[in-house]
Every structure is written in C-alpha cells, then in structure tokens.
Amino acid sequence: EDQVTQSPEALRLQEGESSSLNCSYTVSGLRGLFWYRQDPGKGPEFLFTLYSAGEEKEKERLKATLTKKESFLHITAPKPEDSATYLCAVQDGRGSTLGRLYFGRGTQLTVWP
C-alpha cells in the first residue's frame, strides 16, 4: 500500500502561471514531511521540512503547506528554471523505521516561456 501519493504525475505551465502540487500521505504518525527537487541525472535537492499541521514554509517562488492528510507545494509565477521533478517524502514516527523516508513518485513540472 502506497504511503505517499503525489498528483498530478506531470504538469505543464506557462511562465507566470501559478499552480499547486499535491502530496497525500497515510503514515500513522507523521514525524516530518519533506519536499525535494530533482533535476535529470542529479540527486534530490532539499527544499523544505514540515513537522505539524498548519505549518507553512516559503522559499522564493515556492511555498509548502501541511495538513493532517496532505501537503501542497504552491508555485507562484513560475519560471522555466523551475522545471524539475518535485518529490515528497514522509518519515513515520512509529515502529522501527526511524529515519527512513517514504517517497512519492514525484510530479514532473515543465514551465515553458
């Protein structure tokens, strides 16, 4: 059973067209939710960590929010250089899986000029 589901799988935006990516999770005790950006042929690059419902974090054109069941990554006025795959991951705070991240399959974002 998937613990992290990301939608949409792919998203094409025109430069300046704001949108949101979704990450829903089903872990029993959330320890932390992480957003990463991955460019082709590279490792994931850390963006944000969220720990509790209601928390929000921002970085340039990106803003991440968290509820008890899902997280959103809002992209405001995107630019072509924002094109990448955005990965969501969670840490389960229960059981013996301390430290392990459970990843979604990602949303591939393409921003065209």
Next chain:
Amino acid sequence: GAGVSQSPSNKVTEKGKDVELRCDPISGHTALYWYRQSLGQGLEFLIYFQGNSAPDKSGLPSDRFSAERTGGSVSTLTIQRTQQEDSAVYLCASSLLSGEDTQYFGPGTRLTVL
C-alpha cells in the same frame, strides 16, 4: 562545504558480476542512508546506518545486497551476482543525526546490468 559524494557515477556490468558502490557522506554526519531509484518508480529505501551499525536493513531486496560503513564515514554498498532487475540509480544520503534531521543526497550511481 562539500556535499555527499558517490562513486562511480556510472557503472556498467555484466549479469552475474559483483559491484561495489561507494558513498562519502557530509563530514560530521552520523546517519547514512541508501536508496534505489528505478525507472518510473519512486525512491526505495534500502538500508540505514547510525555510526557504523545498521539498525534498519529491512529494505535490502535480497541477500545479494549488503552494505557496510567504516570509521563512521564512508559506506560501501555491494551487490553480488548482479541481475538485470538491479539496474537503477543508487542514491546515498546523510543527515547530522537521525530521526527528524534533513537528509542530503549525493548525485547517485547509475548501475546498468547487461
């Protein structure tokens, strides 16, 4: 400062051969993780080290996979008798401690088994 480094960046091998993949974590990071990313799949957890011990090996897919970490630093992931389904990108990450700490990833090793 220097990030997580991995070597080799690419490895092509023949079915049945053994391969070793290396990870150098960020200096001072005590926790180290191995993940695998197959085409069209999400990142899959393999193993976690805290210092030199591995409290969670549950993600290793078979007994052909093993990993060790020496001196609380460098880690090696070994795959014996490689199979075509082992083809993937193997990613290493490190964090200052474990638990909630952010994991920082290396560039990965792309393994192709012919």
